[in-house]
Amino acid sequence: xxxxxxxxxxxxxxxxxxxxxxxxxxxxxxxxxxxxxxxxxxxxxxxxxxxxxxxxxxxxxxxxxxxxxxxxxxxxxxxxxxxxxxxxxxxxxxxxxxxxxxxxxxxxxxxxxxxxxxxxxxxxxxxxxxxx
Numbered sequence: 001x002x003x004x005x006x007x008x009x010x011x012x013x014x015x016x017x018x019x020x021x022x023x024x025x026x027x028x029x030x031x032x033x034x035x036x037x038x039x040x041x042x043x044x045x046x047x048x049x050x051x052x053x054x055x056x057x058x059x060x061x062x063x064x065x066x067x068x069x070x071x072x073x074x075x076x077x078x079x080x081x082x083x084x085x086x087x088x089x090x091x092x093x094x095x096x097x098x099x100x101x102x103x104x105x106x107x108x109x110x111x112x113x114x115x116x117x118x119x120x121x122x123x124x125x126x127x128x129x130x131x132x
Contacts, residue, residue: 002098003098003099003100004049004050004098004099005099006099008024011023011024011049012024014049015048015049018123019048019049019123019124021123022102022121022123022124023048023049023101023102023103023123023124024049024101024102025102026086026093026102027102027121027123028104028121029067029121029122029123030066031065031066031067032066033066033122034067034068034121034122034123035122036068036122036125036127037066037067037068037122038062039057039060039068039127041057041127041129042057042058042129042130043057043127043128043129043130044056044057044074044127044128045057045060045068045070045120045125045126045127045128046125046126046127046128047096047098047099047101047103047124047125047126048101048123048124048125048126049096049099049101049124050096050098050099050101051126052078052096052097052098052099053074053075053078053128054073054074054078054079054096054103054120054125055068055070055072055073055074055118055120055125056070056074057127059071059072061111061112063110063111063117063119065117065119067104067119067120067121067122068119068120068122068125069110069117069118069119069120070117070118070120071110071111071112071114071116071117071118072112072114072116072118073118077097078096078097078098079094079095079096079097079103079118080094080095080096080097080100081093081094081095081106082095084105091105091107092105092106092107093105094106094118094120096124101124102121102124103118103120103121103124103125104118104119104120104121104124105118105119106118106119107119
């Protein structure tokens with residue numbers, strides 16, 4: 001997968017203010033406020049910045065956290081993990097492998113055999129629904 005590289009000005013013109021704050025500024029949306037936190041629709045969740053396929057609706061679950069939570073990415077190579085020492089704690093940040101947009105964090109408290117909870121900001125996602 002080829003890297004998508006753009007200037008901050010280009011990202012700012014492509015993304016709305018909230019998407020830019022989350023994706024490029026490593027922000028976090030307020031719990032229970034994003035458009036996908038309780039989504040039941042089927043499809044593929046793509047990166048809002050570059051359209052890379054990230055997660056399937058088949059792996060989303062209600063974690064009670066207020067953010068969309070997935071137990072695995074669509075393909076492990078589509079997301080990259082980095083250590084994150086911000087907010088006074090150590091977490092594992094998840095970014096889009098194609099454009100380096102901040103997606104959220106992954107935790108080791110998931111309910112399935114993976115044991116993972118990818119806690120992802122709605123602002124960094126776009127649901128690509130199957131055609132009917």
